[in-house]
Amino acid sequence: MIPAQFDYLRPGSLQEASEALASDEEAKVLAGGQSLLPLLRLRLAYPSLLVDVSRLEELTGILDERDHVFIGAMATHDEVLRSPAVIAGCPLVALAAATVADPAVRHRGTFGGSLAHADPAGDLPAVALALECVMVTSTRQIPAADFFLDYLEPALEPGEILVGVKVPKLGPGWGFHYEKFHRTAQAWAIVGVAAAVRRANGSIQEARIGLTNMGPTPVRARAVESALQGVELGEAVRQACAEAAEGTSPTSDLHAQADYRRHLAQVLTHRAVNAAAGRP
Template sequence: MIPAIFDYVRPSSLSDAVAALREADEEGKVIAGGQSLLPLLRLRLAYPEVLVDVSGLPELRGVRDDGDSLLIGAMTTHYEVIRDPLIQAHAPLLAAATATVADPAVRHRGTIGGSLAHADPAGDLPAVALAMDGVFVTSAREIPARDFFTDYLTSALEPDEILLGVRLPKAYTGWGFHYEKFHRTAQAWAVVGVACLVRRTNGEVAEARVGLTNMGPTPVRAYAVETAVADGPASRQAFQAAAQDAPDGTSPPSDLHGSAEYRRHLAQVLTARALAAAAGA
C-alpha cells in the first residue's frame, strides 16, 4: 500500500527536532532507521502528519562510558551495537540479543532507539533493557525501563519527547548471559524470547535477572523465576523447576503463530535453557 500524505522535516539540532514535534501537536512521528515505522506507514496503521527525521543528529549516535554505566545513543545501529567493544565488555547480553534481530540489511539500518521506542513486545531489545534495569534518557527526563513500556506499541514518551539513548549499568559485567529465542524463520519476530543474566558464587546462583519477550502487551520481568533460583544450585534440575514460574504475571497473546497456552509452555522451556546457558550448567 501507499502511505498517507505527510510532511517531512530534517532538523539540524535536537532543539529544532523537539520544536518540530511540538508544532505537530501530537500528529508527528520521529523517524530514524525506519525499519519499524515505514511498514506501519505503508499499511496505514500509522498516519502522522509530520515525520521528523533525527538521522542528522550526530549526538544521538555512539556508545559512551559514563563511569558506572554505558550510554548508548538512540541512533546507534544494531550493527554498531553488536560490534562495539564497550558493549561487548560490559553489556554482552545486549550484543547477543541484537545479533538475532531480523537480517543483516535491517541490522545495518535499524537503530536501538527506534527498536526500543517502537515498544513492540515481540521485539528482542525491550526485554534486555528490562532485565538489565536500563534507564531511558529522553530530551526531557530519564525513565526507568520498568516504567517505559506502558502498553502494546506504546511507551511513556510524550508527543514532543525524543529518546536520546539508553543507559545500561555496568553492574552486570562478568555475569553469565544468554538470549534464547524461538521463532519460525530467521527474519521473524520472536514467538517467545528470554533474556537472562546469572551471577554465580561458589557453584551456586547468587542472583539472576530474566526478561521475557512476547509474553504480554509489554516486555515482562520474570521476578518469580529470579527469586526461585537465587541462593540455589546452578543445576539444570533447579533451573527447570524455577522456570515453571516463568508464566506468572504474564498475559501472552494468541495468534497464528501460537496460542497463549503454547507461549506459556515455551516460556518455561526457554527460560530453563537460558538459565542453564547463562550459568554454564
Template structure:
C-alpha cells in the first residue's frame, strides 16, 4: 500500500524527460498512473525516479490527419472514447476503450500509458495491432516510428529504448466498407479480459474481402490471428465463417491463471473470434 522511496521529477520539457530517462534505466514514466501506481503500492516495482510527463505540452489530444488519426499519448481513455474523430474514423478504438476498467480509471488512465505498459491483457494493444497502428517515439535524438507489429516485445515490455517516450500513435483510416467489433470476455465489468478479440472486417457483395483480428490475453504480447485472417478472405458471410475461426488459437500461447487455463482460453478465442467477426461483418 505504501510504495518504496523514489524520486519524482515533473518534467518541464520533453527534452528534460528524455534526458532523465536516458541517464537512469530504473526511472519510469508516470502518465495517468493507473497501471504503474498499483505496482508501486504493492512493491512489485521499485523505480528510482518517476518522470511525470503530465504537464508536457503537445502530448494530448486527437487529430484527424487525413489518412490517419493521431492520438496523443496523454489523451485519457475518456477523451478517446468520446472523441468524434475516433468514433467516426477508427470506431474500434472507441469500442475497446469504452470497456477499459471503470469510469474513474478511464478519466485518469491514458491511451499511450496503457499501450506503453504492454500488458497483453489490456484491451488497447490488440486493437492497435489489428489496425496496424504506428507508434511515435520521441527522444533526444528525435522521432522514431515503430510499427505496431514491432512494438510489443514481451510481457510488459515494449521496443521503446531507454530515453524514449511514447508521444502518440497513428491509427490508419481503413476507409469505407469496414465493420468493427471488440468482443471482451470477462467475469466482472471491471475485470481484465480473460480473452478479447478485436475485429475489423471489410465486406463486399456479401463476402469478406479482408479481415483483421487482434487477440487480447492469448500470449505474452497481443497477437494477430493471421490464420483466421487468411482463412476468412473471400468467405461468404454466414456458416462458412465459423470453420475459418477455428484457426483463432493457432500460434498462441495463452497464460494459465485464476480465471482460465490455456485450453479454455484457446476454446474461447475460437468462439469469440467467430462472434466478433459476425458482429463486425454485420455492420459494414
C-alpha cells in the first residue's frame, strides 16, 4: 500500500479523539481499516490526519444489557459473530456479520466502522435499520432511521465519534435471516435482505425488513412489512414480497442493472422472510 502522506494520532481518550477530529476538517477516523485502507491505497482519499480509535476503552466490548445488546464500535465482525450475547440477544447481527468479506477482513473490520462508513452495499447498515438500533456517539444517541443520510454519509458531526450501538432484543417469537446475494464469497452484496419476523399461530404478526444496496442508503421495505402483517405462510407471503422494491432507488453499475436489483429484492425478500419464519 502506497498511500499519500498523512499524520497519525492514537489518542488515549475519547475527548482527545473528538478534539483532534473537530480541529481538522480533513481528519478521518481509523478503526479496523476495512474501508479506509482501500481508499488510501487507491489514493481516492487524502486525509491529513488519521485518528486511530482502536485503543479507546469506551469503544470496546459487547455487553448484554436488559433490553438490548451494546456492541462497542471497535468490536470486530469476528468478535460479533461469535459473541454469546449477540447470538442470544440479536442473532440477525451475527448472521449478517458472518457474511462480511472473508475471515481475514472479519478479524480486522469493525462493527462500528461498517456503520459509520454508511456504505449501502455493506451488510450491517440494513441490519441496524431493520432492528431499529440506536447509535451511541460521543455526544448523543441517534436512531438508525436517522443515521444513514446519504451515500457514505452518516449523521455524524465533525468531531463526533460512534462509540457503540444498542441493538434491541426483540424477544420470543421472532425469527431472523440475512439473505445475501453475491457472486463470489468475498464480493459485495448485489442485493441483501435482513429480515426479522414474528410468527404466531401459523401467520406473520410483524416483520421488519432492511435492504442492502437498493439505494444510496440502506432502506426499510415498509410496503412489504405492512403487507405481511397477519399473512399466513405460503403463497400470500410471496405476494406480499412482490412489493419489496417499492420506494427503492438502486443503481445500475458494473455488478448489476437496476431492474435486476429490483427483481432480486423481491425474490430475496421472499426467501429471507420464509427463512426467518422458519420455513425452508
